[in-house]
Amino acid sequence: MARLSERLGDLRASPVRAMLAASQQPEMISFAGGLPDADSFSDLDIPAPPRHLLQYGPSEGEADLRAHMAGELRALGIDTEADRVLILSGSQQGIDLVAKLAIDRGTGLAVESPSYLAALQVFRFFGASFQVLDRTDPAAGWAASPPAVAYVTPTFQNPTGSCWTAAERAGLAAACAAHEVILFEDDPYRDLVYDPCDRRPVCAGADGSWIHQGSFSKTVAPGLRLGFLTASPDLFPHLLALKQAADLHTNRFAQWSVLQILQHPGRAQRMARVVSAYRRKRDLFAEALDRELGGLARWEVPVGGLFFWVRLPASVDVEALHRRALARGVLFTPGDHFLTAPDPSAGGAMRLNFSAAPPDRAAEGLAILGALIREG
Ligand SMILES: Cc1ncc(COP(=O)(O)O)c(C=O)c1O
Incomplete structure (x- = not known):
């Protein structure tokens, strides 16, 4: 039996890695991870380094x-x-x-x-x-x-x-x-x-x-x-x-x-393009959230960054929702992973990344989440 460090006992397998692996499946609508939109770097012109x-x-x-x-x-x-x-x-x-x-x-x-x-x-x-x-x-x-x-x-x-x-x-x-x-x-x-x-x-x-x-x-x-x-x-x-x-x-x-x-002299222009594309994605995501999860959950529209933090009532079992959503091809990160000590009585949350999925796919994914929450 290999002797491993005591520290290893404190290392939990990263839930992010497991979710990133699932999000690679072609049909998955992923709100997990913090992936930037691949379009934001697809046109970067990087010369060969010396x-x-x-x-x-x-x-x-x-x-x-x-x-x-x-x-x-x-x-x-x-x-x-x-x-x-x-x-x-x-x-x-x-x-x-x-x-x-x-x-x-x-x-x-x-x-x-x-x-x-x-x-x-x-x-x-x-x-x-x-x-x-x-x-x-x-x-x-x-x-x-x-x-x-x-x-x-x-x-x-x-x-x-x-x-x-x-x-x-x-x-x-x-x-x-x-x-x-x-x-x-x-x-x-x-x-x-x-x-x-x-x-x-x-x-x-x-x-x-x-x-x-x-x-x-x-x-x-x-x-x-x-x-x-x-x-x-x-x-x-x-x-x-x-x-x-x-x-x-x-x-x-x-x-x-x-x-x-x-x-690069075009840097500021490029960043302005990236930010404006993200702003548009955020706004479309907020509209879809209103439509699909309005009355079921609470959130604030973020002024920056890549995430919506969506709070769910205590009656929603977030881990079960996560499993059911995964079975329907939708992935999100359960809120408990971000807490120092989860408190079951406080109600759960989901972290939803709005930058990676195309807006029409994101709307589809949010409709599935809304339906699953309503089904209970
Ligand atoms: C708050 C925060 N810190 C650090 C990182 C690590 O970023 P990277 O190692 O890609 O620079 C991330 C990545 O999502 C993050 O959200």
Whole structure:
């Protein structure tokens, strides 16, 4: 019998991987996963990278990409410079590095519930003890037991799509500084904005220890597996050492390709096209939801990001609905996966991604969900 690490006991098989596999079936209407619309990258014109990039490279990332990102982050108000930017193999890697940086078994970690499920999975794996964060009163309970880290996605949260107010952002930054809590802001959806809202990063002007990370998965292409982070000077050297130990460095071809896209003169126009296509999809999805699930469920139309968070009455068995929907060719992510501790009495939820399925197929899928809920 192979002897495996104790940690492995805390690693639950990712429900996302299983669902992504199911969503590959050709006739499946998938609202699961966070897949960008394939049309958003189908016309990307990526030249062949120079051959010298086939050699090993720096763990920090390519110097020109780091310099470019430092400029973009400063424009958002974040106090950084090129030598405090770390290029990641996807922003999922940033979550892994931060967990290694700060989490031992039993370490307190503040998160909203619901929160991004693959982050909860990593934090659980490292033994984090979750404290549920209330964004309207983030420091509640911190005087007695401050967490080591507060992990948040204030701008178009996954799964709820919600966007924090300026006061909530300022409140969290102040609470983290006052209680010496590492502020970890995960920000992959910031550019997918459909209506005016406050998006100033919580880390902009933050005192104390902080980490801000972003991704090219939603704005360029997820298959490139490229993200980035910047951090306060006390944390950055540790994160860099952890990155080096994890994979030496991020794929150099992908870094070069993304830099070409970032520096392309047509970049702003391309992003405007992508955002406007997503806005239209969101609006069509909202109309179909009204038509098919009106009166059966509750949701808010997200101002950005890729998801609707649809709350169901406690009378709906969400796991059973998930199975019945799958049998009818419709896939969604049950809300419990995003919770630190599911509460059966609170009523369930579904996370519905609106970006991947074509609008007519999405409407068909929502009609099936509506019929299944009505059938009970
Ligand atoms: C909140 C959040 N963080 C991080 C990630 C990881 O993204 P990636 O590794 O593709 O950059 C995702 C992906 O959906 C996400 O929703």
